[in-house]
Amino acid sequence: MSSLVIVGAQWGDEGKGKITDYLAEKANVVVRYQGGNNAGHTVEVDNEIYKLQLIPSGILYPDKQCIIGNGVVLDPKSFLEEVKALEERGIKTANLRVSDRAHVVFPYHKKIDELSEIRRGSSNLGTTKMGTGSCYADKTERIGIRVCDLLRKDVLAKKLKANLVSKNLYLKNTYDFEGYSYDEMLAEYLNYAEQLKPFVRDTSVLIYNAIKANKKVLFEGAQGTLLDLDFGTYPYVTSSHPTAGGVCIGAGVGPALIGKVVGVAKAYTTMLGKGPFPTELLDETGEYIRTAGKEFGTVTGRPRRCGWFDAVIVKYAVRISGMTGIAVTKLDTLSNIPSIKMCVGYKLGNNIIKNFPASLEDLGECEPIYEEFEGWGDISEIKEYNKLPINLLRYLERIEEICGTSLSIISVGPKRNQTIMIDKF
Ligand code: GDP
Ligand code: IMO
Ligand code: MG
Numbered sequence: 014m015s016s017l018v019i020v021g022a023q024w025g026d027e028g029k030g031k032i033t034d035y036l037a038e039k040a041n042v043v044v045r046y047q048g049g050n051n052a053g054h055t056v057e058v059d060n061e062i063y064k065l066q067l068i069p070s071g072i073l074y075p076d077k078q079c080i081i082g083n084g085v086v087l088d089p090k091s092f093l094e095e096v097k098a099l100e101e102r103g104i105k106t107a108n109l110r111v112s113d114r115a116h117v118v119f120p121y122h123k124k125i126d127e128l129s130e131i132r133r134g135s136s137n138l139g140t141t142k143m144g145t146g147s148c149y150a151d152k153t154e155r156i157g158i159r160v161c162d163l164l165r166k167d168v169l170a171k172k173l174k175a176n177l178v179s180k181n182l183y184l185k186n187t188y189d190f191e192g193y194s195y196d197e198m199l200a201e202y203l204n205y206a207e208q209l210k211p212f213v214r215d216t217s218v219l220i221y222n223a224i225k226a227n228k229k230v231l232f233e234g235a236q237g238t239l240l241d242l243d244f245g246t247y248p249y250v251t252s253s254h255p256t257a258g259g260v261c262i263g264a265g266v267g268p269a270l271i272g273k274v275v276g277v278a279k280a281y282t283t284m285l286g287k288g289p290f291p292t293e294l295l296d297e298t299g300e301y302i303r304t305a306g307k308e309f310g311t312v313t314g315r316p317r318r319c320g321w322f323d324a325v326i327v328k329y330a331v332r333i334s335g336m337t338g339i340a341v342t343k344l345d346t347l348s349n350i351p352s353i354k355m356c357v358g359y360k361l362g363n364n365i366i367k368n369f370p371a372s373l374e375d376l377g378e379c380e381p382i383y384e385e386f387e388g389w390g391d392i393s394e395i396k397e398y399n400k401l402p403i404n405l406l407r408y409l410e411r412i413e414e415i416c417g418t419s420l421s422i423i424s425v426g427p428k429r430n431q432t433i434m435i436d437k438f
Contacts, residue, residue, distance in 0.1 A: 021237025030054025053311025084263020
């Protein structure tokens with residue numbers, strides 16, 4: 014089996030971009046299957062830093078086919094800007110393909126996302142305001158406009174007219190927002206359609222043919238398990254399925270064609286949005302990790318909430334996505350901390366909780382049960398697993414033991430050559 018899925022095992026920003034770029038060297042095809050430009054995947058190569066939102070993290074290799082699958086919501090303006098910015102830096106995008114079934118983000122999606130967050134006040138969800146959730150809402154309401162619709166002027170004109178009537182009415186009545194001009198938006202999106210056209214394909218055919226031809230296909234998840242619409246900390250989640258099951262629907266691939274699933278987990282835990290976070294550190298250690306790990310949102314610049322590694326969460330992620338291995342990133346960020354804690358279970362009242370709870374009220378009352386580990390010092394130049402300090406090996410072995418899976422990759426810095434490969438791809 015030659016396909017591999019990369020899934021975030023926590024609340025997103027685990028380093029999926031770095032791991033995807035690293036593994037992409039041996040892949041033929043790299044596919045994004047959900048999310049939109051709410052994602053921010055950072056790839057560092059030599060002294061260059063690339064921040065990708067919609068485009069798969071395989072794009073830095075000129076010979077890889079990169080695919081934006083049907084499960085992604087595509088903001089064409091953002092997509093075309095990303096393409097242009099890459100081309101200006103000498104990165105070729107000729108091998109990039111976009112699904113004709115992907116749903117399209119319109120300005121009213123972004124506006125509704127923004128205004129509904131303001132209206133919720135202190136009960137807001139903390140979204141990235143990219144219109145991702147509103148676009149998925151239209152998809153399930155069956156009024157969405159897809160990439161294939163954009164390419165047919167008559168279809169776009171008809172669907173956009175119907176949508177704008179109801180969206181403008183809703184925006185006026187609910188938020189006293191004047192709304193959008195149909196003629197201007199139609200002209201703007203017809204212009205995007207022209208520029209998008211060369212990228213558009215039935216991408217599920219491309220992926221199927223690649224798998225059948227024994228080519229290596231990498232599926233790059235955005236967000237993370239605890240942001241999954243079903244399995245995350247609902248309602249503080251995104252509106253798609255970042256878990257491995259999302260690949261089948263978001264790329265049009267049957268489950269029997271999926272080989273390995275690698276979860277990416279940071280050596281500690283971060284969260285960008287709202288909701289209970291059992292191991293959160295609201296003290297100077299949390300502040301230290303945020304500074305040392307540069308924990309600020311790639312898309313919004315917001316400071317990420319930081320806490321100790323939570324093995325209850327990663328064990329849950331391993332189960333939900335059937336992870337065959339995990340990649341642990343940012344171990345170097347903890348290098349200078351003398352004593353490191355890992356949460357190995359929760360106490361809820363008089364009970365020990367081993368499985369991640371559904372109720373946010375329960376989660377909010379969970380007290381982490383910690384084990385302590387001695388620090389491991391500088392590891393950023395180490396290239397082999399066996400050369401890692403014994404204290405770090407103890408930490409990693411405990412992660413494997415509790416989470417019930419083996420280590421596939423260790424990351425000791427943001428660059429490609431700061432990666433230790435344990436498993437084969
Ligand atoms: P993603 O959304 O999962 O792709 O993660 P982000 O790119 O949002 O955030 C991860 C950040 O950590 C990026 O700035 C990466 O360059 C960086 N990073 C990834 N792996 C490592 C690592 O092992 N060590 C350090 N210090 N930084 C890393
Ligand atoms: P990557 O792929 C971290 C969070 C937002 C918010 C919630 C809902 O870089 O890991 P949305 O805009 O999706 O409706 O926001 O999800 N969120 C992320 N957090 N990393 C991401 O992506 C995220 N994408 C969305 O902060 O809490
Ligand atoms: Mg990110």
